[in-house]
Amino acid sequence: MKVAVIGGNGQLGRDVNSAFAAEGHEVTALTHQDLEISSLESVRTLFAAVRPEAVVNTAAFHHVEKCEAEPGLAFAINGMGARNIALVTAETGATLLHISTDYVFDGQKGTPYVEEDLPAPLNVYGNTKLSGEFFVRSTNPRHFVVRTSAIYGESPCRAKGGLNFVELMLKLSKEKTELRVVDDEFVSPTPTAQIAKQLVALGQSSDYGLYHATTEGSCSWFEFAAAIFELTNTRIRLEPARPGEFPAKVPRPKYSVLENQALKSKSLNVFTHWKAGLENYLARRAQTATLISA
Secondary structure: OEEEEOOOOOOOHEEEHHHHOOOOEEEEEEEEOOOOOOOHHHHHHHHHOOOOOOOEEOOOOOOOHHHHHHHHHHHHHHHHHHHHOOOHHHHHOOEEEEEEEHHHHOOOOOOOOOOOOOOOOOOOOHHHHHHHHHHHHOOOOEEEEOOOOOOEEOOOOOOHOOOOOHHHHHHHHOOEEEEOOOOOEEEEEEEEHHHHHHHHHHHOOOOOEEOOOOOOEEEEEHHHHHHHHOOOOOOEEEEEEOOOOOOOOOOOOOOOOOOOOHHHHOOOOOOEEHHHHHHHHHHHHHHHHHHHHH
């Protein structure tokens, strides 16, 4: 199968490229230099040349504060960009796998969100990503809309200065003797390698629809940091942040844990528990460091 990965040089995109290639698919990694998803003409022209049978859209404007400051640009990319890709894939008969986010929810539920729960975004980013979901679902019947949460991977995340949460914690542990991390925001930290594996499983099926796709279980960011330091034998004093110590510039859901209900109902779920995912990430990280130093 010919697969085009939009955002193919990103944190998630690189693992998606590798996962599909490992299954024998012909992969074309597309970057912002190759196409501008907010331009229908740009998308149509490139897809006419590449002629993919499946498209994975990992591209997004996902810097939450910048989205709030530039809502028009956020909608052009996250909303209209998704619409343009959906239109062209519908025209060509290609399958579309579109990445969305836990930020479509307001965090008030307090128990894991399932696909049938009503979205209620708190910020521009969440609203524009939700609009993208609706464009995809109403435009291309051959779609997979995949919501995920708190992702981290081996490739740098440019929107976050090249550091995911794991790398940031380990970096700060070398610079400080004490760290304070929020203990009232709950997520399911999800490695990009597992998301990529899940996308391959979906892309090779015809069970189109809306899916939640995160690791099992949940934790606070404080608990996640504690696990990182425990598994790496890092000695540092870690304390929960005081209420209001790190006020958010933009409203965010306090609880955005997702339940992979649809994946499980179709026996497609490939995710492990979040801590097992972290253990595997750290093992691969250590192996890479050993190879580099050899």
